[in-house]
Amino acid sequence: MAPLVPSQEELQRRRIIGINAETVTNIPSTDFPGHWPGESHGWALDQFKQNFNVEYHRNDRYEASFSLIGLDAAVANAFRRILMNEIPTLAIETVYVHDNTSVIQDEVLAQRLGLIPLTGSVEGINWMRWEQKIPGDDAPEVELTDFNTVVGQLSIECTQNFDAAKDETDARKLYHNAHVYAKHLSFGPVGRQSEFFVDDGAIRPVHPDILIAKLRPGQRIEMELHCVKGIGADHAKFSPVATASYRLLPDINILSPIIGEDAKKFAKCFPKGVIGLEPVTSQEAAKAGSGYQGHAGELKAVVKDAFNDTVSRECLRHEEFNGKVKLGRVRDHFIFNVESTGQFESDTLFLESVKVLKLKCARWKRGLSDLMA
Amino acid sequence: MPGSVHSQDPQDQSMVDAVDQSQEEELVLDERRILVLPGSSETAASFQFEGEGHTMGNALRYAIMKNPAVEFCGYTIPHPSDAKMHLRIQTIETTTALEALEKGFSDLMDLCDVVTEKFTASRDQFNEENNNKMQS
Numbered sequence: 139m140a141p142l143v144p145s146q147e148e149l150q151r152r153r154i155i156g157i158n159a160e161t162v163t164n165i166p167s168t169d170f171p172g173h174w175p176g177e178s179h180g181w182a183l184d185q186f187k188q189n190f191n192v193e194y195h196r197n198d199r200y201e202a203s204f205s206l207i208g209l210d211a212a213v214a215n216a217f218r219r220i221l222m223n224e225i226p227t228l229a230i231e232t233v234y235v236h237d238n239t240s241v242i243q244d245e246v247l248a249q250r251l252g253l254i255p256l257t258g259s260v261e262g263i264n265w266m267r268w269e270q271k272i273p274g275d276d277a278p279e280v281e282l283t284d285f286n287t288v289v290g291q292l293s294i295e296c297t298q299n300f301d302a303a304k305d306e307t308d309a310r311k312l313y314h315n316a317h318v319y320a321k322h323l324s325f326g327p328v329g330r331q332s333e334f335f336v337d338d339g340a341i342r343p344v345h346p347d348i349l350i351a352k353l354r355p356g357q358r359i360e361m362e363l364h365c366v367k368g369i370g371a372d373h374a375k376f377s378p379v380a381t382a383s384y385r386l387l388p389d390i391n392i393l394s395p396i397i398g399e400d401a402k403k404f405a406k407c408f409p410k411g412v413i414g415l416e417p418v419t420s421q422e423a424a425k426a427g428s429g430y431q432g433h434a435g436e437l438k439a440v441v442k443d444a445f446n447d448t449v450s451r452e453c454l455r456h457e458e459f460n461g462k463v464k465l466g467r468v469r470d471h472f473i474f475n476v477e478s479t480g481q482f483e484s485d486t487l488f489l490e491s492v493k494v495l496k497l498k499c500a501r502w503k504r505g506l507s508d509l510m511a
Numbered sequence: 512m513p514g515s516v517h518s519q520d521p522q523d524q525s526m527v528d529a530v531d532q533s534q535e536e537e538l539v540l541d542e543r544r545i546l547v548l549p550g551s552s553e554t555a556a557s558f559q560f561e562g563e564g565h566t567m568g569n570a571l572r573y574a575i576m577k578n579p580a581v582e583f584c585g586y587t588i589p590h591p592s593d594a595k596m597h598l599r600i601q602t603i604e605t606t607t608a609l610e611a612l613e614k615g616f617s618d619l620m621d622l623c624d625v626v627t628e629k630f631t632a633s634r635d636q637f638n639e640e641n642n643n644k645m646q647s
Contacts, residue, residue, distance in 0.1 A: 171579035181577035192629045194637035212573035219566040496623035503616040
């Protein structure tokens with residue numbers, strides 16, 4: 139028996155998660171074999187290939203926005219989680235304090251340094267090796283080499299500026315190096331790193347103006363910084379993204395006509411541009427039972443761009459729209475927003491997350507042979 | 512069931528690890544392992560994944576549930592401070608839980624390939640269109 143094929147309307151109905159004033163409906167995915175009697179929902183790569191789609195909205199260097207359409211939440215969420223937690227990046231991990239006479243404590247300063255986003259030759263950072271950190275005191279000592287550690291320096295002393303005006307109150311003019319910024323960090327290549335981390339590819343802070351500490355004359359900071367690769371699951375400083383999030387595409391369905399003053403009020407319930415006002419055509423007004431009779435020329439509310447809706451549900455608070463509108467979200471339309479901290483470009487980060495998921499699968503699958511034996 | 516190859520005795524585990532580490536440094540990653548929890552049969556088994564969480568758990572659950580031969584699939588993280596994920600699979604007679612798990616991995620990997628392919632195509636097209644807009 140050939141499997142039943144649901145109608146397009148039915149499929150569309152299943153795609154929408156209902157959003158009511160106080161509740162949500164139709165929440166879990168139902169596209170599994172055995173859920174709908176007679177229908178086949180088994181995994182079919184061809185079908186997935188056909189239905190899956192990517193739409194790009196924005197592709198700046200460090201901020202990208204795109205839609206993944208035709209994916210299950212489980213998979214979309216895996217990508218998002220991997221983006222935040224499992225893509226290795228370079229950050230300051232160990233700080234050797236030779237001298238620190240500033241008012242900021244060693245451990246606090248080290249913590250601040252760790253959070254500074256670094257950038258440099260992507261090729262070089264990819265060439266560097268990442269090893270899973272083994273927690274605990276009895277972890278084996280890792281040998282420091284050019285492919286796992288970048289060495290940096292922070293060496294700065296605050297001195298009096300004798301050229302400053304007598305009545306000067308600004309510390310930055312009164313003293314030299316009163317403020318320590320990220321630009322004062324310097325990273326020199328060692329070993330094979332000199333093939334990558336030179337000139338434009340040099341390891342450096344993404345933002346040179348991050349304030350690290352404040353000094354007064356006579357105070358000095360002298361530190362050696364060791365940067366290693368790590369993942370966000372270990373420490374947030376290793377997370378390659380500032381934000382990686384998705385939302386579902388909003389869906390607004392106007393069930394019966396909203397006309398005139400009501401239409402204007404309705405449009406005000408949504409962000410600008412989401413609801414448009416259009417005059418009722420004479421054709422519509424002539425159609426019996428359409429709800430537009432005798433309203434030719436008046437303004438009616440139409441959905442122009444549901445993408446920008448925030449799904450605030452404001453329109454559901456007003457009595458006059460009762461039963462006239464249905465809000466929802468499209469179950470399989472994920473609008474991703476990926477903002478990189480600056481080490482990698484946003485689009486490469488997403489591709490990287492897909493690669494990581496695949497690698498994880500491959501590794502576990504290989505491990506299965508153990509069980510089979 | 513081929514059975515749980517790995518004993519659950521913690522002492523036994525550390526012995527295995529110690530041997531692995533001295534053998535090869537790359538094994539640090541592969542040290543994480545899958546166990547079959549006690550009480551399994553050919554068609555119904557619970558697997559324990561060490562060092563895995565919701566990321567893999569939910570995606571894998573989805574991929575396995577998509578298999579028509581699978582009667583039940585669910586995952587849980589029994590305790591949040593233990594980095595362990597349990598995956599339960601029950602299948603019909605035509606296949607085994609282990610095969611279903613393997614198919615789940617394969618399907619997920621195929622899915623990743625399609626996502627990469629379509630994403631790259633869409634991005635390149637977007638970049639091209641935007642470059643044209645900027646030039647004109």
